[in-house]
Amino acid sequence: MLRFRPWMLLLPLILLLAPTSLAPFFYAIYISLFRYVIASPAPVIFVGLNNYVKILGDEMFANALLRGILFSLSCVSIQIIIGFIIALFLQKVSGKLSTIARVVLCIPLAAPPIVIGTMWKLMLNPDVGPLPFILRIIGVHFNIGQNPAHAFFATVLMDTWHWTPLVALILLSGLVSIPPELYEVADVNGATMLHKLRYVTIPLIKQEFLIAALIRFMDSLRIFDEVWMLTAGGPGGATQYLGIYIYRLVLSQWDLGYGSAVSIVSLYLIVVVSMILFRVIMGGKS
Amino acid sequence: MKNIKIIIKILEYLFIILVLISVLFPIYWMIITSLKPYADIYSIPPLFLPLRVRNNYYRPFVKDVYLKYLINSILISFGNTLVVIPSALLAAYGFSRFKIKGSNDIYFWALTTRMAPPAAFIVPYYLIFTYLGMFDNHLTLVLLYNLFNLPLATWTLKGAIDAIPRDVDEAALIDGCGTLFLIRKVIIPLIKPAIAATSILVFIFSFNEYLFASILTSVNARTITSGLSAFVTVVGTEWGEMAAVGTVCLIPTIIAAILVQKHIVTGLTLGAVKR
Numbered sequence A: 001m002l003r004f005r006p007w008m009l010l011l012p013l014i015l016l017l018a019p020t021s022l023a024p025f026f027y028a029i030y031i032s033l034f035r036y037v038i039a040s041p042a043p044v045i046f047v048g049l050n051n052y053v054k055i056l057g058d059e060m061f062a063n064a065l066l067r068g069i070l071f072s073l074s075c076v077s078i079q080i081i082i083g084f085i086i087a088l089f090l091q092k093v094s095g096k097l098s099t100i101a102r103v104v105l106c107i108p109l110a111a112p113p114i115v116i117g118t119m120w121k122l123m124l125n126p127d128v129g130p131l132p133f134i135l136r137i138i139g140v141h142f143n144i145g146q147n148p149a150h151a152f153f154a155t156v157l158m159d160t161w162h163w164t165p166l167v168a169l170i171l172l173s174g175l176v177s178i179p180p181e182l183y184e185v186a187d188v189n190g191a192t193m194l195h196k197l198r199y200v201t202i203p204l205i206k207q208e209f210l211i212a213a214l215i216r217f218m219d220s221l222r223i224f225d226e227v228w229m230l231t232a233g234g235p236g237g238a239t240q241y242l243g244i245y246i247y248r249l250v251l252s253q254w255d256l257g258y259g260s261a262v263s264i265v266s267l268y269l270i271v272v273v274s275m276i277l278f279r280v281i282m283g284g285k286s
Numbered sequence B: 001m002k003n004i005k006i007i008i009k010i011l012e013y014l015f016i017i018l019v020l021i022s023v024l025f026p027i028y029w030m031i032i033t034s035l036k037p038y039a040d041i042y043s044i045p046p047l048f049l050p051l052r053v054r055n056n057y058y059r060p061f062v063k064d065v066y067l068k069y070l071i072n073s074i075l076i077s078f079g080n081t082l083v084v085i086p087s088a089l090l091a092a093y094g095f096s097r098f099k100i101k102g103s104n105d106i107y108f109w110a111l112t113t114r115m116a117p118p119a120a121f122i123v124p125y126y127l128i129f130t131y132l133g134m135f136d137n138h139l140t141l142v143l144l145y146n147l148f149n150l151p152l153a154t155w156t157l158k159g160a161i162d163a164i165p166r167d168v169d170e171a172a173l174i175d176g177c178g179t180l181f182l183i184r185k186v187i188i189p190l191i192k193p194a195i196a197a198t199s200i201l202v203f204i205f206s207f208n209e210y211l212f213a214s215i216l217t218s219v220n221a222r223t224i225t226s227g228l229s230a231f232v233t234v235v236g237t238e239w240g241e242m243a244a245v246g247t248v249c250l251i252p253t254i255i256a257a258i259l260v261q262k263h264i265v266t267g268l269t270l271g272a273v274k275r
Helices: A006-031 A050-056 A059-092 A096-110 A113-124 A130-137 A148-175 A180-188 A193-204 A206-221 A225-230 A242-251 A256-282 B002-033 B058-063 B066-097 B103-115 B118-131 B138-144 B146-162 B166-174 B179-190 B192-208 B211-216 B224-231 B239-249 B251-268
Strands: none
Touching: A006 A256, A006 B066, A006 B103, A006 B118, A006 B138, A006 B146, A050 A256, A059 A148, A059 A206, A059 A242, A059 B002, A096 A148, A096 B002, A096 B251, A113 A130, A113 A148, A113 A225, A113 B002, A113 B224, A113 B239, A148 A206, A148 A225, A148 B002, A148 B251, A180 A193, A193 A206, A206 A256, A225 A242, A225 B224, A242 A256, A242 B118, A256 B103, A256 B118, B002 B239, B058 B066, B058 B239, B066 B103, B066 B138, B066 B146, B066 B179, B066 B192, B066 B224, B066 B239, B103 B146, B118 B211, B138 B146, B138 B211, B146 B192, B146 B251, B166 B179, B179 B192, B192 B251, B211 B224, B224 B239, B239 B251
């Protein structure tokens, strides 16, 4: 019988992750070197790095990338602010309401993203949604199918509903770990509430702020399902973030070669940016 | 002074209640839409309480194939959980107890799968699984969902194993136990609650997946979440039925939110935040 070695414990993990992550990654690199359009009479030919050169001049790609970054930054900043306010209030509330609040806040986090897209489609559709109806009363003709700014706003609103609870719960885990004596000392010194926030609370939960921002930034760059259901990238590419652009290249235009090149570049951009942020933020830890 | 304190307390509670209403309202709206007749869905002003009830669940689940999709979802999620938990348990124990050469690289690798945009995988997945004749096959999704669930489960379980003192292992090893025996007889009983919670999370994330299921299945292995987009058609949207199927998709979510809410944040942050 084989002698036990510690690395053997990792074998199942490696054997299961390799075919689902490494193999497709290298295969995508291989495909990206070809001109490969399904259902096109043109033959599949080796084009080397041509697909990558094409990305440099691709306005749609630049649009997807910039809109995606704008979307991420909007989501992160809004969610951090609202999440912090909710966390501060959650900490004050106790008893049954606190238990109920934690359960309710977890519902968006555990819900299928595609269902979240469905819910917000029902909420925001100009024909059937309650929100456009209310906005019409105050004179705003909210139409996510025609107005690019409205569609962009709708995706940010949906994402804020979806993920602010996570930010709030992360920040709350930091808030409850602050020793109460520190606030007492601040009280003795006559600190106002804003002083306490500025000089005690925020510095002490800096790590939680960074983790929340990092996770939200990473995940909002990857977004697909909800936006696909709500706006499908439209109107006019206003919400066509990277994931949706790739999906369209591959499954509407069937341009697998170029689609692979865009996939690889997006993967690199997102993973490298995420990794740098991760190293910087988690550097002290683990 | 005392009155002001009471008023502040009330305002704090009211604020939280307002937050909860904003979280619950879109869910409420979907549920009541699932009960409205077609004409009432379009009513102006919108009906915040259903006037008449129509069973929008009947056609998709009884006449159409959504019951089969639901069963597919449950089978695939269950299958994936059965694959993920034992492998994650072994890996978590390895990462927690040994200095393994290259374990940092494996950690890094697992982390990148968490960061990678899922859409970047659709070309290779589509080509590989079509080539292997595994298109529209339950096993394909059971295998694929390891991509995001295995790292998640490994890091939640590692957190639980880290909390067990090493003396416990050593005592068992002195008694002459093998490592696998030790994991089975000592570690697993000690972290049963964490294993249960992780299983539920893994099940939920499999159940929730949309993109891969929608490109890799058609009729046979289609899951309920990937069937949702079928209600948006060129001739219009079947709002009521879409809401009905969406509501059913939320049942596992609600169960998870009640049972394992403490672990959801840990799982979503890959263990960076504990509770």
